[in-house]
Every structure is written in structure tokens, then in C-alpha cells.
Amino acid sequence: MAPRKLAAGNWKMNGDLATLAQINAMAGAVRGASCDVLICPPALLVPALVAKGVVRVGGQDCHAEASGAHTGDISAAMLRDAGATHVILGHSERRADHHETDDVVRAKARAAHQAGLVAIICLGETGDQRDAGQTLEVIAAQLAGSVPEGATAANTVIAYEPVWAIGTGRTPTTGQIAEVHARLRADLSARLPDGAEVSLLYGGSVKGANAAEIFAIPHVDGALVGGASLTAGDFLPIVTALDAA
Incomplete structure (x- = not known):
């Protein structure tokens, strides 16, 4: 069975009730799409x-515990109770800003x-790690350390986001993306x-203008989109490109 195609939008710390009009x-378009469409x-x-x-x-995150004295945190069960189906974990901003390790x-x-x-x-490497030729080593280690026992295609999605490309407008070459995704698939x-x-x-500066080229790369089954998911005008071309891939 082929992997499910997924267009996922990460609003990060943006949006309000008015934004939901988007x-x-x-x-x-979403109801007519064959790919899955997710907003976080x-x-x-x-x-x-x-x-x-x-x-x-x-x-966009959850605590590892189901409940307890963890002021300000949200459990996976709470998200599920609210109607969520997915949760983003280990995003580079969480790993950097909150010092989250693979463990x-x-x-x-x-918990999810x-x-x-x-x-x-x-998963994703920094610019220094990319320049040092450590990308595949870093990605393999993050994958091995971050994916728990019992993971399956039904309960787990992997998102490769080169840290140096997130929100910068820079995009790796198709060859660089293909190399990482091939390693992820093999592992x-x-x-x-x-x-x-x-x-x-x-994920990493995906937009309507480059989406079709990215989705043509082997083992790329969709995108995790940041700022371009905040408006219908920016996000729908990405959904359309994935649907056609």
C-alpha cells in the first residue's frame, strides 16, 4: 500500500478566531481533494x-504524561478529547527553544x-550540520531516537524539515531532499x-510556486507547511499540487 498523501499546515503561534474564516x-477544494488536509x-x-x-x-505539541501537575501543558488525551487527530512533535523550534531531546x-x-x-x-539538520556533511548521520540518529516502539504507518508520520530552510525562503535542491527522504524510507x-x-x-519554505517540483521527488508524500498555511490563497495551491502528484 502506498503512503497516504498529507498536506499539513502548522500555524505556530499565529491566528485567532477571525483567522478561521480562511x-x-x-x-x-479540500472536500474534493484525494489527499488528506490537516491544520494544526x-x-x-x-x-x-x-x-x-x-x-x-x-x-502543535503535547506532554508525555496523561495528566498531572504540569502547569501550562496539554496532554495528548486532551487534544484527542477536543477532536484533534494528529499532533506535531519534535519540531525544530521545540527542540531549540525548549531543549527537547530525542528521548x-x-x-x-x-503518549500520542x-x-x-x-x-x-x-527531524532536521542545522546549517552547520549540513555544511559539515553530517546531514544523513543527524537524520538517522534523530529517527532512531525519536520514534517509539509500536510505531506504525497508521499512527506515525515523519516530517523532514531542514532547520536552515524553515522560514528563510531557502530550499534545498531536489537532490538534497531526495537523498534524505530515501534514507528515511530505507531506515x-x-x-x-x-x-x-x-x-x-x-517542510521548509514550501509554497505554491515550488510545491509541484517537491512533490515529484521520490518518497515525498506531502508537506508540513508553516506560514503559507495561514491563508487559503497560499495553502490551496500546495494542496492542489499534492493532489495532482
Whole structure:
């Protein structure tokens, strides 16, 4: 079975109730798409977005524990209860700003699985690591350390986001993306019985103008999109390109 195609939008710390009007503008195109479409807004907007019933909805993070004295945190079970189906974990901004290690990401992914959420596990190298020729080594280590036991194609998505390309306007060459995604596919296939079916997303300055070229790369099954997912005008061309891939 081929991996599911997924266009996932990460709103990060952006948006409010008024921003949800953008979802209405996406409704017709999204309902006619063969690929899955997911939006991960700030946690306070999850219930309101779920209520619209237009796209799949995910969280941007969760705690590794199901409950407890963790002021300000949100559990995977809470996201699921609010109607979310996915959660982004290990994004480079979480790894950098909150010092999240592979062990932390793996624990969170395990919690997401236990709550019935699909874990979108993010991996990516810095510019210094890329320049030092360490990309494949870094990616392989992050994959091995961040994906928990029990991961399957049904409960796990992997997103490759080169840190140096996020929000910078810089995009790796198709050859660089292909090399990383081929390594991810090989490692997943060696580790998981259905590793060939795990969806692999690319993220890092994806936009309508380059989406078709990116989706033509082997083992790229979709995208994790940042700023370009905030408006229908920017996000729908990406969805359309994935649908046609």
C-alpha cells in the first residue's frame, strides 16, 4: 500500500478566531481533494476548528504524561478529547527553544499513540550540520531516537524539515531532499514491518510556486507547511499540487 498523501499546515503561534474564516475559503477544494488536509492551530483554536468540519485538526505539541501537575501543558488525551487527530512533535523550534531531546520526543510520541493520535515526528539538520556533511548521520540518529516502539504507518508520520530552510525562503535542491527522504524510507523499512507505508513529509519554505517540483521527488508524500498555511490563497495551491502528484 502506498503512503497516504498529507498536506499539513502548522500555524505556530499565529491566528485567532477571525483567522478561521480562511478555512471556509478552503472548504470546496479540500472536500474534493484525494489527499488528506490537516491544520494544526494554536491549542485554543482546536475546538473551534474541529467544529467547522472542513479539515483534519491537530495540536502543535503535547506532554508525555496523561495528566498531572504540569502547569501550562496539554496532554495528548486532551487534544484527542477536543477532536484533534494528529499532533506535531519534535519540531525544530521545540527542540531549540525548549531543549527537547530525542528521548523527550519519543516519550511524547508514545503518549500520542496511547491517546489515539497520529504523531507527526519532525527531524532536521542545522546549517552547520549540513555544511559539515553530517546531514544523513543527524537524520538517522534523530529517527532512531525519536520514534517509539509500536510505531506504525497508521499512527506515525515523519516530517523532514531542514532547520536552515524553515522560514528563510531557502530550499534545498531536489537532490538534497531526495537523498534524505530515501534514507528515511530505507531506515523505516528496515525497522518497521510497514515502514514502506509511513508518510514522509517535507517542510521548509514550501509554497505554491515550488510545491509541484517537491512533490515529484521520490518518497515525498506531502508537506508540513508553516506560514503559507495561514491563508487559503497560499495553502490551496500546495494542496492542489499534492493532489495532482
